[in-house]
Amino acid sequence: MTPFKLTEELLVEIHQLISDKKNSDLRLMMKEFHYADIAEIADELDVEEATYLIKLLDSEKTSDILAEMHEDMREAVLNNLTVKEIAGELEELDTDDAADIVNELPKEIIQEVISEIEDKEHAKDIVDLLRYDEDTAGGLMAKELVKVNENWNVLTCVKEMRAQAENVTRVHSIYVVDDEDKLKGRLSLKDLLTTSTKTHIKNVYIPKVDHVEVNEKAEEVAKIMSKYDLEAIPVVDEIGRLVGRITIDDIVDVIKEEADKDYQMAAGISQDVEADDSIWELTRARLPWLILGLFGGLGAAAIMGGFEEMISKHAILFFFTPLIAAMAGNVGVQSSAIIVQGLANDDLKGSISNRLIKEMLLALLNGLILAVLLLVFTWVWKGTFNTAVAISLSLVVVIVVAGLIGTFIPLFLHRRNIDPAIATGPFITTSNDIFGILIYFWIAKLILGI
Structure with missing residues (x-):
């Protein structure tokens, strides 16, 4: 895969397409780019052009673009969208990314945006995440995961997993809970495929599973995932109930932010600032x-x-x-x-x-x-x-x-x-x-x- 490189020629071409309102050509061009590359492009446009691009493309793609954009540009673009349009973008995002964007919205419209989300379960999960500090495991986690009950048999388990997996972008692990939703362990896909369909999950799951509590500091979560080479880690509440999971992409962001902060402090900069700040x-x-x-x-x-x-x-x-x-x-x-x-x-x-x-x-x-x-x-x-x-x-x-x-x-x-x-x-x-x-x-x- 050839790394994307934003050139002056490409920017000029995009400026011209937006100016001439050649929507078909613009959609066709953007179709070839990854959403992270389009976010990089949007950050180099002016606010009106970036908003035009976001409104032109499908929400399924623009939601990820918004999540990747620089927070200042994202804030400016969101100010140009209606409450209903913002809600539509949030519906396409995982709950952790959606909650991060909601946190950036003006307080007076947050309730309106949440009420416009058609998937009420998704809206409820976003609201639930908003109560956690952003520098804790609860603030990092997403609600989307695959979990099975220890009392189910393998056949029931597979049926339930199919239904749950529709809302999960990537299945890293299958978590096992009891009737009270308390985390019991994890399930090996190999064991699931090689076991009789009538076998109960409690007879085949692996009881040992690394996990963190919702109030664990983000830096500690990063250390644990780094030490044990984890792609994802489940999050439990104060009484051990499974409430979410943290994936490696979120931890990479934490490590980068911490490194940036330490670098600035080492250089004698007491606040988190960027070159474009006032x-x-x-x-x-x-x-x-x-x-x-x-x-x-x-x-x-x-x-x-x-x-x-x-x-x-x-x-x-x-x-x-x-x-x-x-x-x-x-x-x-x-x-x-x-x-x-x-x-x-x-x-x-x-x-x-x-x-x-x-x-x-x-x-x-x-x-x-x-x-x-x-x-x-x-x-x-x-x-x-x-x-x-x-x-x-x-x-x-x-x-x-x-x-x-x-x-x-x-x-x-x-x-x-x-x-x-x-x-x-x-x-x-x-x-x-x-x-x-x-x-x-x-x-x-x-x-x-x-």
Whole structure:
């Protein structure tokens, strides 16, 4: 399959077809594209053109297109649709995608849209999903699944499965429940096909099945599905009743969103923003950490001011200040990034003290190697051995301290249920800059005797 590539020529052609209202040609062209590709096209059109395209195509396809579109464009297009048209789109979607779109609608029309959905069972399932937080298993799950009762025989089971499968896009698993809808296990398709039609399901189902509760955090669900290589996982309520399932496509979205958020936090962006957001939104997201960096720089300047006399006598110390600050920041970010990654993947084992000892030894080894190189360079360059020793020894201590701070802070934040990704950006860089410069001049003062 050749990957779709949106070209300027294709966009120009689509603009022209919409402008000339050549509906047949436009439908024929769109027929060749996957709904995700059409969503990409729609995101590049203006709102009126995107709305025209959505209204032109069948709801069976446009519902999936809407689900894939950028949320800002989707919101604008939905504003151009009638309540009945929106309801028609929701009817074609799985309940989880439908609930996500309903959540984006203005509150004053949600009830109207729900009441226009002809399939009342579908509408009821959407309403049921709206009560869950979007960052929980309940907020991720879809109601569509295939379940069978443990007391049915194989023949009844097959008949019921045929009826249920009509509403399920993809059957990943067959879940077994009791008379109270409590999850009991899963059913192997092979066992179903090779067992007598009179055999009861309770005699052939597999009792062990991984599942999550509705209030489980989305990140935890992602970890479980990743660890056990699951394509889908059933969701139960507080008393163990089967209420839905989460599929791998939803978890991929969670992982991507979490990675985007962590990347932005590591870069010093405090809110979830995108390049197309307004200048004011981008400023609000970036400014807090920039202010922190400003105060960190002022603190470093104040520390250097306290060693003004020493700097005036050994001006070479001033030239190496940026190097010390940069090494402190780099080592801290490296250490914190490894810890945050380990925490995110849930593969960080052992106690904090063991982790700190390991990081200290690693930082010490790196620091010694770098210090030797710096000692030789400084001695050859300036020919003052004591000064070279002071700078090199400072570098070793600074690297060790930066490594310990970069390791401890994310572990500490994690223990306090604070996202440790916050520690990989300007927070670590700024704190290590201050500590690094303080240690640098303090050691230099001890060695040089000033």
